Amino acid sequence: MIGAKIHRREDPKLVTGHGTYVDDIQQTGMVYMSVVRSAQAHAKIKSIDITEASKSPGVVAIYAARDFKGVINGGLPVTESLIADKKYVPNQFPIAETEVVYFGEPVAVVLADERYQASDAAEKVQVDYDPLPVVVDFEKAMQKGSQKSHSDGPDNIAWDVEFPGGDIEAAFKEADVVVKERIIQQRVFPLSMEPRTVIANFVPFTNQLTMWSSTQVPHFVRIFMCFGLGVPESQIRVIAPDVGGGFGSKLRPYPEEYLAAAASKLSGRPVKWVEGRTENLQATTHGRGHIFDIEVAAKKDGTLLGLKVTNLSDNGAYVGVFGALQSALALLLAPGCYKWKAVHGRTVGILTNKMSTDPYRGAGRPEAAHLVERAVDLAAHELKMDPADVRLKNFPAENEFPFTNALGMVYDSGAYAKTLEKAKSLVGYDELRKRQAELRKKGRYMGIGWSTYVEICGVGPSAATAHVSGNLSLVESSVVRVHPTGSVTVAVGTHSHGQGHETTFAQIVADTLGVPYEVVEVHHGDTGDTPFGYGTYGSRSLAVGGVSIYKSCQKVVDKAKKIAAHALEAAEEDVVFDQGRFHVKGSPDKAKTMGEIAFAAHLPGLPEGMEAGLEAVTYFDPPNFTWPFGAHVCVTEVDPETGAVEIQKYVAVDDCGNVINPMIVDGQVHGGVAQGIGQALFEEVQYAEDTGQLKTGTLLDYSIPGIGEIPSMDLDRTVTPSPTNDLGVKGVGEAGTIAASAAVINSIVDALSPFGIKHVDMPASPDRLWKQIQEARK
């Protein structure tokens, strides 16, 4: 089963409309919550008048910060411990009390019997503000004497950390060429198709809270509901049923989860909150939001020497739960898959009056790949070398693994030249270059862009993550239970919201236990029947969670083998386990199946001293991250008269180690690439510089790629197993996004190089390119 294209068992219910997303669930006596949000980006709250709103039909209650003060303890989990070398990290209470610091911040909540009644009443809540200076430009915000995003803060600096790697000045001294560039990673909306939704049912007197939440991390949410509401974790059940996408935006506890739970406690009613899309754009975390100033030093022959990176991170008003982690990842991976002599990084986290930035598919790695892949192309351009050749010259060879990058990260395994060569032949590189030259003579501008990325998956080994994650050890868990009649239940701490875990995890179990795939049931997303886990993000579910399942299965096999030996009256070391059957060496005909052993495990007559039952638990803490890699090539043509970009071909050769289900892996690459293309060509969150209002506040003003804008793709793979886990897997959930933006932008820059254009910012919209071409033609 491992490696087989198995059609997803998740799909029949989803294609027939029988999925269960949170808004599909009703509770008896349930009320709807509508959140009154700040219309100001930065202001003092003078008063909140609920007189009119209270008279609105169906209103059950209206609560503001003062009502939640005694019910919600502390703030959101952006504690000081989450950020090494922190400077100013303001505490975030889930609802503003005296000062609002971003447009869309909750200021009150309304509970009403019906959906529309809650919205009606929310509109009647009168909030009187006293405006304060608004901080939008994050580069200006880091200057001394800048206006402050929080009036009581010392300044806007959340952190300022350096990442030194090698003798950077010596590396630059050796250089024949030095190239500088500013790479902007614009803010984008993660924009899962299902907005966030919560139902909280706090049962009075018994103090039990059941919460349904559209989240990637049900166990994580439970912990913070426990801290926030002072309810023992054992009395809280968090259920993330079918979740309509997350892309990193649903991997933290949110204000509305606290508010719904507290409102349920205050009102004694189950409370449902459904985020509208407009609300989602204001109040669900944004992705990216960085500036990277880079300097590249190289030798004449194409040898890459040194890379200096200064990262400015636009945190928004509150540091994202994983905000600092993203900048750290962006810098630690900035060396990419190249043998730099030295790399120096610095990151400054900056507070502004905007929504928080937090992970969005890739979380730091797309930023890293984009900057280093641009850096290599900039150097190649300066040296008049083919960008593919510069890459090949600077890759570590296969026998140099494990390879330690200039900042000390240890890459497990890699065959970088192999993916590049494969992509070269798939795209027909040499022919394309010839064609490009011919087209240029005719005044047509075709470009070929490379992105040979390496990324970091399997987040994460406690030894590496503890110091950047508030002393968390990001283990993942599984319980594998073989029932008396031989069917198997697997309960996991990860959560699937499109990744197809119910299928792939069952494939792993079926193979490892030697039982039919059909009898394996995978449970996830309900803290009531799954072991504690950190959830799904960072391409970790297979490389950490999946390996945990494999290990649990091995423990089950070990016990089953003892029972089999007893039943077969043989010594354990003489018993062979082969495809679900135990037999004594040399007598394969007289075998016991896993099903028979499972039955025996629940009956008398077990080996002396052995407990009944056949199940195992594993909490897996991996020894290292995993390091997938690949080579993407994008072919574009730019129309110089309109600035329009046409993607003519997209080739992706990825290596995510061993593959459990190739169909699902391809699907992950498709979707990832589409999001990378979205950022490269279309997407950008915009706030008004003067007021901090969200200008891209609906899907009318912000476009994600539609079906006409994403090309078909040519995918291929190489397989370089990870040596650090039993399955040899690496992870693939984010690879496409990590690779794609650089491939697209490098392609556009290549297309426009005859104009002397060396760099293009994202999104490379027609108007931006047209202006740049006009400028270049002067």
Added chain:
Amino acid sequence: MKHKVSTTVNGRRHEHEVEPRLLLVHYLRDNLGLTGTHIGCDTSQCGACTILVDGKAVKSCTMFAVQAEGKSLTTIEGMAKDGQLHPIQQAFWDEHGLQCGYCTPGFIMAAAYLLEQNPNPTEDEIRKGLEGNLCRCTGYVNIVKAVQTAARTMGGAEAKPAERARAGR
């Protein structure tokens, strides 16, 4: 003030008294319990709420329930018949045309209308026909394939059912 609305949904007649401002999508979801029709935006861009109204694909967030008076509606729940998936549903499954599944009902309904209008669409026609629907997971690659496969399956004699390795459950 409430208005009476009577509709036929997936072949079954319904009568309700509703507020005139009630959106058709909320009527389907909250009054009829047909939660397969999803809501992904509030400006009629995403198409997650697409259903058939008298056979025509309509974003059900763009209609009031009262405007559906006397009309025949088909939602995603009405597509599978006698325990058999509709060929478009089968094709989305076979071609891995969905991941999180949230946009999927809308795509299937929009595809149903497209194939009804044009049983043998080119890739460009598929992309044009489905431009009112957004998906954030699949990059659309396998959605296009699914519609091509469905067109073949629904086309009759020359159609070959898609190879299914192991459907599992």
